[in-house]
Amino acid sequence: MTHRIAVLGCGYWGANHIRTLKSLGALAAVSDANPDRSAGFAAEHGVEPIAPDALPGHSGIDGVVIALPPQFHAEMAVAMMRGGKDVLVEKPIALSVADAEASVAEAARLGRVFMTGHVLRFHPAFERLQKLVNDGELGEVRYMHSHRLGLGKFHTENDALWDLAPHDISMILALAGKDPIEIHGEGAAILDELSDFAHLHLLFPGGLRSHLFASRLNPYRERRLAVVGSEAMAVFDDVEPQERKLALYRHKVWHDNGQWAYTQLEPTYVPVENGQPLTRELQHFLACMTSRETPRTSGAEGIMALKILTAGTVRRGGRVTRRIES
Numbered sequence: 001m002t003h004r005i006a007v008l009g010c011g012y013w014g015a016n017h018i019r020t021l022k023s024l025g026a027l028a029a030v031s032d033a034n035p036d037r038s039a040g041f042a043a044e045h046g047v048e049p050i051a052p053d054a055l056p057g058h059s060g061i062d063g064v065v066i067a068l069p070p071q072f073h074a075e076m077a078v079a080m081m082r083g084g085k086d087v088l089v090e091k092p093i094a095l096s097v098a099d100a101e102a103s104v105a106e107a108a109r110l111g112r113v114f115m116t117g118h119v120l121r122f123h124p125a126f127e128r129l130q131k132l133v134n135d136g137e138l139g140e141v142r143y144m145h146s147h148r149l150g151l152g153k154f155h156t157e158n159d160a161l162w163d164l165a166p167h168d169i170s171m172i173l174a175l176a177g178k179d180p181i182e183i184h185g186e187g188a189a190i191l192d193e194l195s196d197f198a199h200l201h202l203l204f205p206g207g208l209r210s211h212l213f214a215s216r217l218n219p220y221r222e223r224r225l226a227v228v229g230s231e232a233m234a235v236f237d238d239v240e241p242q243e244r245k246l247a248l249y250r251h252k253v254w255h256d257n258g259q260w261a262y263t264q265l266e267p268t269y270v271p272v273e274n275g276q277p278l279t280r281e282l283q284h285f286l287a288c289m290t291s292r293e294t295p296r297t298s299g300a301e302g303i304m305a306l307k308i309l310t311a312g313t314v315r316r317g318g319r320v321t322r323r324i325e326s
Contacts, residue, residue, distance in 0.1 A: 002025060002026060003026055003062045003063055003286050003289050003290070004026070004028035004029075004060055004061055004062045004063075005021050005026045005027060005028055005061070005062065005063045005064070005065060005286075006028055006029040006030065006031055006050060006055060006058075006061045006063075006064050006065070007021065007027070007029075007030050007031065007064075007065045007067065008031045008032070008052060008055060008064050008065065008066045008067065008068060008076060008080075009031075009032060009066060009067035009068040009090075010030055010031075010032040010034075010037045010038055010041050011067065011068075013067045013090060014032075014065075014067035014068075015041070016278055017065045017067055017278070017282070018030055018041055018045060019045075020276070020278050020279050020282055021065070021282060022045050022047075023279070024279070024282060024283065024286070026282070026286060027045060027047055028047055028048065028060060028061060029042070029047050029048040029049065029050045029055075029058070029060070029061060030042050030045070030047060030048075030049055030050070031049070031050045031051065031052050031055050032052070033052060035049070035051070038050075048060070052076070055080065055083070055085075056079045056080050056082060056083025056085065057083050058083075061085060062085065062086065062289065063085055063086040063087065063088070063113070063285070063286075063289055064080045064085045064086075064087050064088075065087075065088045065090075065117075065282075065285075066080070066087055066088070066089045066090060067090045067117075068090075070090075070091075070092050070093075070094065070095055070158070070162075071095050073089050073090065073092070073093050073094055073095075073103075074093065074094035074095075074099035074100060074102065074103045075099075077089050077093070077103045077106075077107075077114070078102070078103050078106050081103075081106055081107055081110050081112040081114070082106070082110065084112075085112070086112050086113035086114075086115075086285075086288075086289050087107070087112065087113070087114055087115070088115040088116075088117055088281075088282075088285045089103075089114070089115070089116060089117060089302070090117040091116060091117050091118055091166040091167075091170075091302070091305070092162065092166055092302070092305065092306055092309065093116055093299070093302040093303075093306065094306060096306075096310075097303065097306050097307055097310055100299075100302060100303045100306045101303055103299070104299030104300065104302070104303060107299055111292075113285070113288050113289055113292070113295065114295075114298070114299040115284075115285050115288065115295035115297055115298070115299075116170075116295075116297045116298065116299060116301055116302035116305070117281070117297070118166065118167065118170035118171075118297040118301065118302075118305070119167070119277045119278055119281050120167045120168075120170065120171055120238075120277060121170055121171065121174060121281075121296060121297050122277045122278075122280040122281040122284060122296075123236075123238070123277040123280075124272045124273045124274065124275045124277075124280070125236050125238070125245040125246045125272045126171055126225075126236055128246055128270055128271075128272050128273075129175075129225075129227065129234055129236050129246055130174060130175060132234055132248070132270070133175050133227065133229075133234075137229075137231070137232060137234075137248070138227060138228075138229025138230070138231055138232045138233065138234060139229040139230030139231030139232065140229060140230040140231075141175065141176075141208060141227055141228070141229050142207075142208060142209075142228055142229060142230060143208070143209055143210065143211075143227075143228040144172055144175060144176070144208075144209075144210040144211075144225070144226065144227050144228070145210060145211040145212070145213075145225075145226050146168040146171070146172065146210075146211075146212050146213070146224065146225040146226070147213050147222045147223075147224045148164045148165070148167065148168055148212075148213070148214045148215075148222070148223055149213070149214070149215040149218035149220065149221065149222040150215070150216065150218055150220075150221045150222070151216065151217065151218060151219065151221075152216060153216055158194070159187070159189075159194035159195040159196070159198065159313070160187075160194075160195055160196050160197060160198050160214045160215055160216040160217075161185075161187065161195055161198035161200070161214055161309060161312060161313060162309055162313070163214075163216065164198075164214040164215075164216065165198065165200065165212055165214045165309065165312075166305050166309065168212050168214070168225065169200075169212065169305045169308050169309070170297065170301060170305060171225055171236075172202065172210050172212065172225075173301060173304060173305070175227060176204050176208055176210070178204055178205055178206075178208075179204075179304055179324070180202040180203060180204050180210075180308065180324055181203055181204065181205055181323065181324060182202070182203040182321070182322070182323050182324065183200060183201065183202055183203075183308055183311045183312050183321070183322055183324055184200070184201040184312075184319070184320070184321045185198065185199065185200050185201075185311065185312030185313065185319065185320050185321075185322075186198070186199040186318070186319040186320075187199075187313070187318065187319075190217055191217070195313075196215065196216055196217040197213075197214070197215045197217065198212075198213070198214045198215070198312070199211070199212070199213050200212040200214075200308070200312045202308070221239060222239065223237065223238035223239050224236070224237045224238070224239070225237075231250075232248060232249060232250045232251070233248075233249040233251060234246065234247065234248050234249070234270075235247045235249070235267075242272065242274070243269060243271075243272075244269050245272055246269065246270040246272050247267035247268070247269055247270070248267060248268045248269075248270050249265065249267050249268075250265050250268070251263065251264055251265055252265075281297075284296060307324055307325070308324065311324055
């Protein structure tokens with residue numbers, strides 16, 4: 001069965017969805033508040049332009065990818081689901097936890113697929129890393145830390161935390177397999193009142209901890225997630241070429257005569273299959289539309305990511321420590 005998908009929002013990321021869905025043979029329509037923009041994409045890809053307010057009731061559409069400014073995500077997701085459409089909502093799925101919970105609850109009430117657009121969960125290197133963790137190759141996972149640094153993307157509504165951290169929060173949640181119970185956040189606002197640097201420290205049940213550092217005012221680019229286990233360590237580095245994206249370190253650390261000793265070994269690079277994360281994400285969305293299964297990046301995950309973002313937000317710099325309600 002070929003599902004007919006519309007993309008709502010023809011901005012930078014929406015355009016990526018449009019091109020990818022076209023390659024998958026699933027693009028049926030495009031929609032944007034700017035009719036000239038949607039008409040241009042429609043003409044380029046040979047599909048129908050549909051006005052946003054006409055999209056929920058359109059009988060020729062089965063699902064909608066929503067890639068709008070995040071303040072519109074929850075409202076439009078509910079409208080599409082009430083029109084009988086399954087939805088993939090880009091991150092963050094709302095700007096408040098209450099709005100996110102309401103839209104996900106509406107999906108459950110209506111029996112619609114609700115998928116959160118955490119695209120890096122579908123990166124082949126991350127999928128392989130998660131298999132290493134699940135198979136016990138690293139032993140007991142005790143600590144995780146991620147760095148997502150670069151220069152640019154200075155939004156007027158979103159700070160570095162909200163714009164950059166959802167990717168890493170999603171991956172950390174997947175590897176932890178549980179929700180955090182406490183968060184400590186620190187931010188630094190250099191350009192205006194929005195944080196350009198953000199640190200998040202997460203505490204999980206059982207003592208597992210993680211640290212996340214995001215920056216949009218950094219002189220070099222870094223996209224790295226490290227997982228420290230009792231038997232080995234692994235690093236997913238998305239800046240590295242394909243054959244070096246996932247490194248496994250079997251360092252040994254032990255206690256000897258009252259002192260710590262260690263052996264540092266060269267990394268082993270784990271083979272990673274080819275594939276574009278966005279293509280794999282959209283294939284998963286289409287598969288869930290057919291099977292009616294809960295997506296890997298569910299609405300519940302989107303809510304938890306939003307709770308973490310909300311709890312860790314520090315305006316104008318400073319720090320905060322909060323418990324997270326599950």
